Amino acid sequence: MTDAMKDGRRADSERRRRRVVSAIKNAAKDGSPISASGIARQAGVDRTFLYRHRDLLALVHAAELEPAAQDPAGASPVSLASLQADLSNAQARNTRLVAQVQRLEKRLSEVLGEQIWRESGLGTPLDLDELQRKITRLEQKVVDLSATLEEREGDLEASRAANRDLTRALNQRG
Numbered sequence: 001m002t003d004a005m006k007d008g009r010r011a012d013s014e015r016r017r018r019r020v021v022s023a024i025k026n027a028a029k030d031g032s033p034i035s036a037s038g039i040a041r042q043a044g045v046d047r048t049f050l051y052r053h054r055d056l057l058a059l060v061h062a063a064e065l066e067p068a069a070q071d072p073a074g075a076s077p078v079s080l081a082s083l084q085a086d087l088s089n090a091q092a093r094n095t096r097l098v099a100q101v102q103r104l105e106k107r108l109s110e111v112l113g114e115q116i117w118r119e120s121g122l123g124t125p126l127d128l129d130e131l132q133r134k135i136t137r138l139e140q141k142v143v144d145l146s147a148t149l150e151e152r153e154g155d156l157e158a159s160r161a162a163n164r165d166l167t168r169a170l171n172q173r174g
Helices: 003-030 036-043 047-052 054-065 080-120 128-173
Strands: none
Touching: 003 036, 003 047, 003 054, 036 047, 036 054, 047 054
């Protein structure tokens, strides 16, 4: 490339840069929405021009973050710091609400689980004291029956021994 061509190209690039900067300033002054596509359209350049010139793209993004110079409703302008504080507060509130929803879902699950457990008949009965008394009575009955069984087993063993002795005595006489 010749020097004249390089100079012409630089001059064209500089004119485009000035148009982009002017478009950013006009959009900020008018309070119109700022985006890379909108600024490129307003400046009459291709969007790739902005992406090739990172400093211009950074200006566009900075202008996007800055609030409008004058609120159309006539209220006071909003600062970037106040918007960031609002965002931080909203995120903290969202975190608290998510935790609360999780606690409520867990509690609802427990309550519904207990209700279904009781209704199915598999759950714990309401009168635990009566069941405890019944268990005690049945345990006592088991102990009494075990003692009776042991006594009868002893009687049976004694009868068998007596029967063996009598059978042996009869076999020896005869």
